[in-house]
Structures are given as C-alpha cells and as structure tokens.
Amino acid sequence: MFDARDFFRKRFSAHLKETSRYLKYIFNGHMAVAMLFLVSALAFYYQRWLAQLPENFPSALIIGILFAAVASYSPVRTMLQEADLVFILPAEDKMGRYFQSTLIYSFVIQLYLVLLVAAALGPLYFATFPQREGSVYLLMLLVLLIFKVWNLLANWWMLQIRDKNVRVAEQIVRFLLNFAVFYFASKGTMLFAGMATVLFIGLFLWGWWNAKQQTGLNWNLLVEKDTHRMQTFYRIANMFTDVPHLKNRVKKRQALVRLVSGKIPMQQKSTFDYLYRITFIRSGDYFGMYVRLIIIGGLVMYYVPNFWMKVIFAILFLYMSIFQMMTLYQHHRTIVWLDIYPVETKIRQQALMKWLLQLALLQLVIFTVLLLLLKAFLAGAVVFVGGAVFVFVFIFGYVKHKISAV
Known part of the structure; x- marks a missing residue:
C-alpha cells in the first residue's frame, strides 16, 4: 500500500x-x-x-x-x-x-x-x-x-x-x-x-x-x-566541481560564433581553439556569466570611491571570471570521441589557457577604460599593470597546474 x-x-x-x-x-x-x-x-x-x-x-x-x-x-x-x-x-x-x-x-x-x-x-x-x-x-x-x-x-x-x-x-x-x-x-x-x-x-x-x-x-x-x-x-555547483547530472543547454548565437572563430585556421593544432570558443559562446552559462561579472565589476568600481578598493575589486572580478571559465576544460568530458582526436593533451591545455588569457585581457581592458572615463587615471594604470601581472601568473601558474592534474 x-x-x-x-x-x-x-x-x-x-x-x-x-x-x-x-x-x-x-x-x-x-x-x-x-x-x-x-x-x-x-x-x-x-x-x-x-x-x-x-x-x-x-x-x-x-x-x-x-x-x-x-x-x-x-x-x-x-x-x-x-x-x-x-x-x-x-x-x-x-x-x-x-x-x-x-x-x-x-x-x-x-x-x-x-x-x-x-x-x-x-x-x-x-x-x-x-x-x-x-x-x-x-x-x-x-x-x-x-x-x-x-x-x-x-x-x-x-x-x-x-x-x-x-x-x-x-x-x-x-x-x-x-x-x-x-x-x-x-x-x-x-x-x-x-x-x-x-x-x-x-x-x-x-x-x-x-x-x-x-x-x-x-x-x-x-x-x-x-x-x-x-x-x-x-x-552553480558546476563552477566548483564536476556535476555529471548537468544537462547542457545550447544556443546558436551565430554572429558571436563567427566573431570569435572566424580567423581560426583550419589546422589540426587549432581543433581545441575552435571548440573552446564555440563552447564558451553557445553552451551553458559561460558567456552570460562572463558578461554579468564584467557589468557587476564595473558597477562596483564606479560606486566605490576608495582608490585601492577599485584596484582590489578589479583583480577580484578578473579572478572570478578566470576561475569560472576554467570548467570549459571539463565541459566535454562525457564525449568519448574527443579522446580519439589526434591532438596532444599539451595542445589542448594550451588552447584553453590561450582563450582564458584573451578573455581576461579583454575584461581588463574594459575595466581600465572605465576607470579612465571616470578620470581615475592612476587607478586605471595600476589596474592595467597589476591586473596583467595577476592574469599571467594565475593562468600560467594555478590554471596550468589544475588542468594538468586532470
């Protein structure tokens, strides 16, 4: 019963x-x-x-x-x-x-x-x-x-x-x-x-x-x-750990796909350059999360009056963006045929780090331009230099170590 x-x-x-x-x-x-x-x-x-x-x-x-x-x-x-x-x-x-x-x-x-x-x-x-x-x-x-x-x-x-x-x-x-x-x-x-x-x-x-x-x-x-x-x-949980139950949503966004992948050469070594770019644009919430973090970070820097807090928040939002986009590496983990690609793991890792670097530098430029428009010239210079150093160290240090251990 x-x-x-x-x-x-x-x-x-x-x-x-x-x-x-x-x-x-x-x-x-x-x-x-x-x-x-x-x-x-x-x-x-x-x-x-x-x-x-x-x-x-x-x-x-x-x-x-x-x-x-x-x-x-x-x-x-x-x-x-x-x-x-x-x-x-x-x-x-x-x-x-x-x-x-x-x-x-x-x-x-x-x-x-x-x-x-x-x-x-x-x-x-x-x-x-x-x-x-x-x-x-x-x-x-x-x-x-x-x-x-x-x-x-x-x-x-x-x-x-x-x-x-x-x-x-x-x-x-x-x-x-x-x-x-x-x-x-x-x-x-x-x-x-x-x-x-x-x-x-x-x-x-x-x-x-x-x-x-x-x-x-x-x-x-x-x-x-x-x-x-x-x-x-x-x-949300997938930002912190692998979630096998996650059903990926796919959106066309053809114009954005052409924008980020149009100049990628049709070569074997560029396989994952293309894959990570279209995955970022079309799958899951990567693109939306990236845009939201830029907008929220910009608003925070706009309203926070303190010089050093502007710098800290800029680097904080750079860190949050890179950390969340790292999951791109594991996004296709359940697709077996990716493992038979004649592409070395090293090239795959380099493709991800290259794409993360480009995304982070674009975000850094947007934050710097915002500070310059606010006439916070010194803060803009510190954010640009300090943010660039942070991005390179974090991606080629922490991110490289994490994806190599997968």
Whole structure:
C-alpha cells in the first residue's frame, strides 16, 4: 500500500543527500571566499552611503520592490522526477500528505531570502524613517512572512492551471499587488496598503477557486519546474566541481560564433581553439556569466570611491571570471570521441589557457577604460599593470597546474 509520508521521507532524504554533496564544494571553494570579501566590502560602503542618504531618496519604492520580489518568488519544491510520471501518477489521489510536506519544506528553505532582504533593507528603512520605532519594521516583516505563505499557496494552485498565459498574467498581477502593499506600508499610508491587501485576497481566492475546477494535477509542469530548478543548482555547483547530472543547454548565437572563430585556421593544432570558443559562446552559462561579472565589476568600481578598493575589486572580478571559465576544460568530458582526436593533451591545455588569457585581457581592458572615463587615471594604470601581472601568473601558474592534474 502506498504511504505518502514514507515516500516524502525517502525523497526528502535523497534530495538532502544530493544537494549537500555539492554544497560542501560551493561553500569551501575559492569563489565563496571571494564572495565573502565582496559582501563585506559592499556592506562597509553601504553603511557609509547611508550616512549621507539624500532626503528625496526613493527608499519606499526600493523596499516595496524587493519585499514584493521576495514574497512573489515562492516556488514549490516538489522533488518529483521524470519517472514519477509513470510510477507515481496512478497514486495521485493518495499524494495529499506528500504535497503538504513539500509546501512546508518549500517555505522553510526560502526563509533565508526573507532574512537576507530584511537585514539588507533594515538600515535603509531606519535611515529614511528615523522617527519610527523598530516594532513597525518588525510588523512589516511579519506581514512579509504572511504574504510569503499566501504567495506559496497561490503558486501551488497556479501550477494546476494548464493555460500558461493565465499563469503568467496571475503572477504579474500578484507581484503588482504585493508591491502596492509593501510600498504603501513603507510610506505609512495604511489605508492604501489595506486596499491592496483586500485586492490580493480576492486574487488569492480566485486562484483557489480556479484550481478546484481542475480535474487533476498538472504532473508534466510539476516535473518540468522541479527539474529546471535542480539544473540551475547543478549549473552553480558546476563552477566548483564536476556535476555529471548537468544537462547542457545550447544556443546558436551565430554572429558571436563567427566573431570569435572566424580567423581560426583550419589546422589540426587549432581543433581545441575552435571548440573552446564555440563552447564558451553557445553552451551553458559561460558567456552570460562572463558578461554579468564584467557589468557587476564595473558597477562596483564606479560606486566605490576608495582608490585601492577599485584596484582590489578589479583583480577580484578578473579572478572570478578566470576561475569560472576554467570548467570549459571539463565541459566535454562525457564525449568519448574527443579522446580519439589526434591532438596532444599539451595542445589542448594550451588552447584553453590561450582563450582564458584573451578573455581576461579583454575584461581588463574594459575595466581600465572605465576607470579612465571616470578620470581615475592612476587607478586605471595600476589596474592595467597589476591586473596583467595577476592574469599571467594565475593562468600560467594555478590554471596550468589544475588542468594538468586532470
């Protein structure tokens, strides 16, 4: 006889074992240290910025948007797998206890987002509204937790709706109502906040009624959502260690492929020069991550006033980019026919280091130009020289040693 509680315990235990297996690599890796330094430095400058906060700064708008984002982002982790479409589907009428447990689990694991946003926006709130007592902000956090529960239930009901357009429209309207509640609550206009809450409850009840009209669960969507979230987790973990479960996504990006590979000669020794370039552009999140790190690094250097902090952050983001792009070497590890290429391993390693060097130097030039445009000429010169030295030492020292040991 099928026992939903026992099934949840087994699936939950397997899920924890799988995630903890990779989390230990993420939080023990070089990237975790770099991110800790980044967060600490940003927190320091955040406090300095709050001391000079402009009077007309739209704090209520920012609080409303971020609180609404945290409340609206309430995915349900069902931990379902593709095989369940065959083996568990017949027991759908006995899965009530299982899904209740997954809802509780989903709420608990998302509490860290509430704590992070509450801790980050607390100083901004009190700097903007110094006359208000701390209990008012705590009340807002309590309301946020309540709305988090409501949004989680609303998301669960919407997962039973087959029409994607209805689900998207409901999510947009729900986010706007969440925003209205927290925006008006931050400004102290409780009448409008209460009206927005009433509208949200109306949408909440509509979602419940709509879900009741469905004849059964949308199993394909449930499995698709959970599979996508696990693949996202695997892509993050893949930055720190090899993840055999990762399914690579491929995008055409023909113009970029032609740009980076057009001048590569059709020679045997250039085989991996071509492969690593098109892999970087088309596969996984390499290109997107590279661009995001350049943008975030540029923004950090733009807002950080200290000379040496600009230099440190430039080198830090160079390090983060190179470290993450190193996984290109292992990207095709499951493709056996690469091993029969008549190309020496040394040439393959040199191709990767050459490509990493070009990417790092391009990023370095962008950072240097940004500093020159900001008229930080000395910082630009130090970043260019110091960054170039770091790039060469790191790639031909650390990276070469790591890929040679594979």
